[in-house]
Amino acid sequence: MKALHFEEHGGIDRLQFGERPEPEPGPGEVRVRLRAAALNHLDLFVLAGMPGIPIGLPHIGGADGAGVVDALGPAVEGIEVGAEVVFDPGLSCGSCEFCRAGEHSLCVSFGVLGEHCDGTFAEQVVVAAASLAPRPAHLGWAEAAAFGLTYLTAWRMLFTRGGARAGETVLIHGIGGGVSLACLQLAKLAGLQAIVTSRSEAKLARAAELGADHLLPADEQVARGVRALTARRGADIVVDSVGDATWMQSLKAAAKGGRVLTCGATSGPNPKEEIRLIFWNQLSVLGSTMGSRDDWRRLVAAVAAEGLRPVVDTVLPLAEGRAAYSRLEAAGQFGKIVLSIDG
Numbered sequence: 001m002k003a004l005h006f007e008e009h010g011g012i013d014r015l016q017f018g019e020r021p022e023p024e025p026g027p028g029e030v031r032v033r034l035r036a037a038a039l040n041h042l043d044l045f046v047l048a049g050m051p052g053i054p055i056g057l058p059h060i061g062g063a064d065g066a067g068v069v070d071a072l073g074p075a076v077e078g079i080e081v082g083a084e085v086v087f088d089p090g091l092s093c094g095s096c097e098f099c100r101a102g103e104h105s106l107c108v109s110f111g112v113l114g115e116h117c118d119g120t121f122a123e124q125v126v127v128a129a130a131s132l133a134p135r136p137a138h139l140g141w142a143e144a145a146a147f148g149l150t151y152l153t154a155w156r157m158l159f160t161r162g163g164a165r166a167g168e169t170v171l172i173h174g175i176g177g178g179v180s181l182a183c184l185q186l187a188k189l190a191g192l193q194a195i196v197t198s199r200s201e202a203k204l205a206r207a208a209e210l211g212a213d214h215l216l217p218a219d220e221q222v223a224r225g226v227r228a229l230t231a232r233r234g235a236d237i238v239v240d241s242v243g244d245a246t247w248m249q250s251l252k253a254a255a256k257g258g259r260v261l262t263c264g265a266t267s268g269p270n271p272k273e274e275i276r277l278i279f280w281n282q283l284s285v286l287g288s289t290m291g292s293r294d295d296w297r298r299l300v301a302a303v304a305a306e307g308l309r310p311v312v313d314t315v316l317p318l319a320e321g322r323a324a325y326s327r328l329e330a331a332g333q334f335g336k337i338v339l340s341i342d343g
């Protein structure tokens with residue numbers, strides 16, 4: 001099969017488009033012939049190499065995808081070859097105490113498709129049968145491939161971890177990235193007031209079209225801006241996937257008793273922190289990673305029922321994977337960067 005892969009860690013010039021062996025599904029697994037795959041920031045980290053996380057080489061990245069089931073492993077029931085599917089990109093053992101409790105993203109051996117095993121930047125991928133969901137009928141292949149990891153992350157963070165309720169105010173940093181856009185769309189669906197930030201006026205204008213209630217430039221005045229917009233109260237919920245560059249503003253912008261949610265650190269993982277803001281304002285700092293199978297099922301049901309459409313920035317052929325990675329690295333995108341796969 002054709003695949004975008006790399007044989008050593010490094011920059012985008014390490015990516016190669018060429019032949020890799022077809023994967024075979026094991027017990028409880030299926031093979032999916034992919035029609036589209038979507039990039040996540042994770043793919044840049046995996047390509048560069050992460051200390052302490054060994055990755056088998058050569059490696060195929062990609063957590064998100066959509067396609068057609070083309071082979072069943074042993075002991076797979078209730079799924080037919082030819083089914084059009086999307087899948088939860090989380091890898092969990094199914095048997096540890098957390099999996100048994102339904103908390104799959106707390107699995108003691110939790111991993112991510114395309115990080116801990118070969119991923120979706122290929123004509124075929126093997127995934128767990130239990131991770132499959134039907135492709136929402138209103139989504140084309142590119143859109144179907146584009147909502148997995150980021151929407152699942154946003155869903156768990158806002159609702160399962162953050163307990164977001166209609167009428168609350170949420171601050172979302174760095175609108176334009178996958179998770180932040182998913183948070184905006186899901187927050188508006190749930191009846192929250194959304195304040196978004198960006199350094200780009202064009203991205204702020206796009207966010208307004210998607211329903212953002214208030215727009216702020218991403219600078220050192222974000223918390224002040226949030227206070228001005230909320231009668232000095234602050235945001236009930238702050239979504240921070242940026243890390244170093246935004247964390248202090250997140251703490252300052254949160255309302256008393258507010259929840260500050262972290263799911264990523266695209267600008268770095270060691271921000272300055274003012275712990276007096278946390279105890280004095282009695283903030284809850286909540287970490288969140290991807291989602292459980294229950295989060296996944298609820299998300300897919302909501303996407304289908306509400307006709308949600310993930311925002312797609314660019315669609316490029318799999319053979320032009322380097323260009324797709326470059327666009328992600330440059331951070332100029334608004335929405336998901338998708339690879340189309342003819343298969």
Ligand SMILES: [Zn+2]
Binds near residue numbers: 095106107108109
């Ligand atoms: Zn487990």
